[in-house]
Amino acid sequence: MSVTVANDPPVTAPEVRFAQATQLQLTWWRFRRHKLALASLVLVVLFYLVAIFADFLAANDPHATDARRSFIPPQGIHLFDEGGFNPHVYGLKGVRDMRTFKLSYTPDASRKLPVRLFVRGYDYDLLGFIPTSIHLFGIDDAGPGEGVFLFGTDQLGRDLYSRMMVATRVSLSIGLAGVTLSLFLGVLLGGISGLYGGWVDTLIQRLIELLRSVPTIPLWMGLAAALPNTWSVTQVYFAITLIISLIGWTDLARVVRGRFLALREEDFVIAAELAGASQGRIIFRHMLPSFASHVIAATTLALPAMIISETSLSFLGLGLRPPAVSWGILLQDAQNIQVLSGAPWLLLAAVPVTVVILAFNFLGDGLRDAADPYG
Amino acid sequence: MNLLEVQDLQKHYPIHAGLLRREVGRVRAVDGVSFQIARGETLALVGESGCGKTTVSRCILRALTPTSGAIRFTPENGRAVDLATLPKRQMRPLRRHIQMIFQDPYASLNPRMMVGDIITEPLKVNGVPAAERRERLMELLELVQMPPGSRTRFPHAFSGGQRQRIGIARALALHPQLIVADEPVSALDVSVQAQIINLLLDLQDRLGLSMLFVAHDLSVVRHVSDRVAVMYVGRIVEVAPTDALYRAPRHPYTEALLAAVPAPDPNRQHRRRVAQGEVADPARPPPGCAFHPRCPYTVDRCRTERPELAATESGGWVSCHRARELELAGVR
Numbered sequence: 010m011s012v013t014v015a016n017d018p019p020v021t022a023p024e025v026r027f028a029q030a031t032q033l034q035l036t037w038w039r040f041r042r043h044k045l046a047l048a049s050l051v052l053v054v055l056f057y058l059v060a061i062f063a064d065f066l067a068a069n070d071p072h073a074t075d076a077r078r079s080f081i082p083p084q085g086i087h088l089f090d091e092g093g094f095n096p097h098v099y100g101l102k103g104v105r106d107m108r109t110f111k112l113s114y115t116p117d118a119s120r121k122l123p124v125r126l127f128v129r130g131y132d133y134d135l136l137g138f139i140p141t142s143i144h145l146f147g148i149d150d151a152g153p154g155e156g157v158f159l160f161g162t163d164q165l166g167r168d169l170y171s172r173m174m175v176a177t178r179v180s181l182s183i184g185l186a187g188v189t190l191s192l193f194l195g196v197l198l199g200g201i202s203g204l205y206g207g208w209v210d211t212l213i214q215r216l217i218e219l220l221r222s223v224p225t226i227p228l229w230m231g232l233a234a235a236l237p238n239t240w241s242v243t244q245v246y247f248a249i250t251l252i253i254s255l256i257g258w259t260d261l262a263r264v265v266r267g268r269f270l271a272l273r274e275e276d277f278v279i280a281a282e283l284a285g286a287s288q289g290r291i292i293f294r295h296m297l298p299s300f301a302s303h304v305i306a307a308t309t310l311a312l313p314a315m316i317i318s319e320t321s322l323s324f325l326g327l328g329l330r331p332p333a334v335s336w337g338i339l340l341q342d343a344q345n346i347q348v349l350s351g352a353p354w355l356l357l358a359a360v361p362v363t364v365v366i367l368a369f370n371f372l373g374d375g376l377r378d379a380a381d382p383y384g
Numbered sequence: 385m386n387l388l389e390v391q392d393l394q395k396h397y398p399i400h401a402g403l404l405r406r407e408v409g410r411v412r413a414v415d416g417v418s419f420q421i422a423r424g425e426t427l428a429l430v431g432e433s434g435c436g437k438t439t440v441s442r443c444i445l446r447a448l449t450p451t452s453g454a455i456r457f458t459p460e461n462g463r464a465v466d467l468a469t470l471p472k473r474q475m476r477p478l479r480r481h482i483q484m485i486f487q488d489p490y491a492s493l494n495p496r497m498m499v500g501d502i503i504t505e506p507l508k509v510n511g512v513p514a515a516e517r518r519e520r521l522m523e524l525l526e527l528v529q530m531p532p533g534s535r536t537r538f539p540h541a542f543s544g545g546q547r548q549r550i551g552i553a554r555a556l557a558l559h560p561q562l563i564v565a566d567e568p569v570s571a572l573d574v575s576v577q578a579q580i581i582n583l584l585l586d587l588q589d590r591l592g593l594s595m596l597f598v599a600h601d602l603s604v605v606r607h608v609s610d611r612v613a614v615m616y617v618g619r620i621v622e623v624a625p626t627d628a629l630y631r632a633p634r635h636p637y638t639e640a641l642l643a644a645v646p647a648p649d650p651n652r653q654h655r656r657r658v659a660q661g662e663v664a665d666p667a668r669p670p671p672g673c674a675f676h677p678r679c680p681y682t683v684d685r686c687r688t689e690r691p692e693l694a695a696t697e698s699g700g701w702v703s704c705h706r707a708r709e710l711e712l713a714g715v716r
Contacts, residue, residue: 029537032496061408151576280554283445284506285479 020247039379046375049368060178064133067171068147069156075166080352083161096124122148161354184315190254195261203269217259233327242333254319264307268300302380310373313366388421391451411667413439415618426595429604431615441564450662483560487567489547493539502533506557524553545576603645617664617674624700631714634702636679639712
């Protein structure tokens with residue numbers, strides 16, 4: 010019997026690159042084509058850089074209060090002075106209107122406060138372990154009540170810009186911590202559910218339905234109210250993370266279970282089983298790599314939900330409590346109409362929430378589309 | 385001693401209904417199938433979709449656990465074991481003797497593994513040292529006529545036919561004694577089908593393979609099989625040596641399947657007896673002969689009495705009440 014050999018077409022260099030591309034490369038090539046997702050990725054990375062270097066970026070101590078500088082409106086930096094480059098802000102003179110008892114500020118053009126890069130300010134630990142006092146920008150030898158207030162100040166005279174930097178760290182990290190916990194619970198319980206099936210599966214699925222049927226706000230209210238008053242800020246932080254991820258894991262568990270059920274029937278998984286591969290090898294070599302990308306995409310899409318949860322909880326006064334600083338806590342200050350009419354700049358804290366959530370959603374969409382380069 | 389002897393194999397799926405999940409019926413996917421495969425022989429298992437042929441093959445591979453029956457497998461220099469009742473744990477050391485070629489060359493290769501790793505995975509999980517694996521990989525690539533450079537590439541770089549060659553190389557890696565090929569060419573283009581069939585023929589010659597070749601029509605089977613078993617609604621209706629079956633089918637269903645084989649000569653007018661209607665529902669098979677609602681030769685007896693398999697003079701078996709009297713059309 011004659012056998013015809015399949016003719017191989019001449020192979021070009023890009024074809025070899027494609028032929029030998031791993032899943033990660035294929036995913037990246039496809040993700041790169043999604044411009045909006047790519048821009049979102051850059052934005053998200055920037056946000057996390059802010060979270061890491063929050064204290065370095067802050068210009069004033071975010072916790073320092075000063076009654077003499079409450080409700081200062083956002084201040085612009087003047088870049089040029091007498092023909093030369095000399096960034097500076099004017100000193101402010103607070104005058105109380107004796108009829109309304111409101112402080113109003115007038116810039117004092119005779120007092121120029123030079124704004125410098127890498128100035129010494131309040132002490133902090135860079136990356137959590139390098140004690141320093143260098144800040145990106147600020148005013149050298151700031152006297153009492155002096156400073157750059159890019160986004161203005163709140164009622165207690167705390168610099169909103171600096172507080173937003175520090176709040177970014179808390180809000181973004183609480184989302185990350187919540188998602189990590191959800192991921193762990195979701196993969197574990199979803200995996201057990203999909204792998205073993207039967208009554209275990211039924212039990213876990215009914216539990217998920219039960220958890221999802223409970224209205225979240227009252228549940229969180231109840232749980233948050235149960236937190237002892239005496240707990241420190243850190244303890245409350247971790248408790249809130251736990252409460253948020255209590256609901257968050259259910260989505261991920263469903264994704265993981267679905268993938269397990271689908272993959273169990275895949276020919277290449279059956280092939281491995283018929284080859285005599287162990288259960289462990291089948292799960293870790295064949296099944297997990299096949300849905301890791303889906304899980305990453307699902308996680309990215311779960312993050313904004315976590316951030317929103319923290320923000321709304323703290324906004325309602327159920328989440329973190331001052332002196333902790335988070336986006337929700339900053340927005341709490343903007344709750345009443347009196348403050349809003351007098352100091353609308355406090356609403357600026359809503360901007361990063363919106364931006365980061367949109368960015369995460371676009372990023373998650375892009376990842377989800379690129380996740381399965383073979384589909 | 386035959387390599388494989390399947391006796392009265394049954395695989396039923398219970399149908400549950402209601403809150404208490406009571407069993408209200410059974411899908412008899414495979415309902416009493418018996419056949420043998422001798423060493424070096426290729427048996428084709430043919431039937432329409434849903435007749436249970438894939439279920440039979442999955443039972444032999446113990447991807448499914450049969451409801452009842454025996455699957456006696458006798459490896460070379462080994463004792464006969466009944467695969468039907470073997471616990472999964474004891475099945476693992478036997479897996480290396482029975483390997484499978486899949487229908488869909490796209491789904492059967494893990495897209496995240498390089499071709500070399502895919503082919504040598506059976507060797508790796510069975511503890512073959514790395515140096516030996518590399519050597520065997522080169523042998524296998526040559527055997528299925530793939531360039532040696534394929535080993536560092538991923539499956540997405542290959543066409544359907546090439547992927548099927550990779551799948552065949554993987555199935556051969558452990559020197560299996562029996563290969564179960566589940567419609568290995570149905571998903572391929574006709575021109576590529578010929579290449580793969582030729583490759584299988586070549587391998588039969590060179591390696592003396594024993595094979596269970598599952599197919600849904602009779603067109604490709606003629607070239608590869610020594611004997612053909614035709615299945616209908618969970619049962620074998622006719623078994624015969626390939627030539628005898630094609631020349632003189634004894635069961636009306638076989639005749640219908642043969643009539644469906646496309647003729648390469650456009651001028652030749654076939655006496656077409658393509659089966660009318662749909663395949664019977666294996667949950668509610670018709671009484672008597674399961675084929676009687678679609679059979680052009682039905683008599684009253686067919687509607688009430690189920691025919692048993694009976695030996696024919698040409699060395700086959702057929703289950704039809706009128707097998708002796710009918711003159712059925714075959715192909716040249």
